[in-house]
Amino acid sequence: MAALEHTEEICPSCGEFTNVLVDFTGFCQECSKSVGRCIICGQNNPGKHLLCRKHRRELWLTKNADAIEKYMTLGLTFQQAKDRVKKDNGTKYDCLCCGGHTKAAIFCTKTARCKAARTRLHYLTNKKGVTHELALKTILESL
Numbered sequence: 001m002a003a004l005e006h007t008e009e010i011c012p013s014c015g016e017f018t019n020v021l022v023d024f025t026g027f028c029q030e031c032s033k034s035v036g037r038c039i040i041c042g043q044n045n046p047g048k049h050l051l052c053r054k055h056r057r058e059l060w061l062t063k064n065a066d067a068i069e070k071y072m073t074l075g076l077t078f079q080q081a082k083d084r085v086k087k088d089n090g091t092k093y094d095c096l097c098c099g100g101h102t103k104a105a106i107f108c109t110k111t112a113r114c115k116a117a118r119t120r121l122h123y124l125t126n127k128k129g130v131t132h133e134l135a136l137k138t139i140l141e142s143l
Helices: 029-033 053-063 065-073 078-089 112-127 132-142
Strands: none
Touching: 053 065, 065 078, 112 132
16 A cells, blocks of 8 residues: 655644645644734744744845845945845835935934925824925925
């Protein structure tokens, strides 16, 4: 009698068939999300991520190693190359005040001028009821 090839496992949490069970939890990836721990190291991981911050960063560096290396061969430092790849991937934006990087905001918080512009934008839109476009136009004209 030929041995049966067993490619799918049953998740003990949800009872569904899956190709891979996460080693740390013993559940499928979907059920492992609700456990709230990194699937590699088991560290508490609040939020919706399967991996902790350290392992997400490691995975990102692994995925983007070739692009980072390409920029470093052009003479950029590691941090500059990383920033360039993030910008190429669309994960960072430029601050409208200083030109520095910001994750999702219009203005960063690196300089006092940027902080003032950001605070003024929030003040005009939230307290004064000015439209976002008009507030932004006013701030950019004053810079």
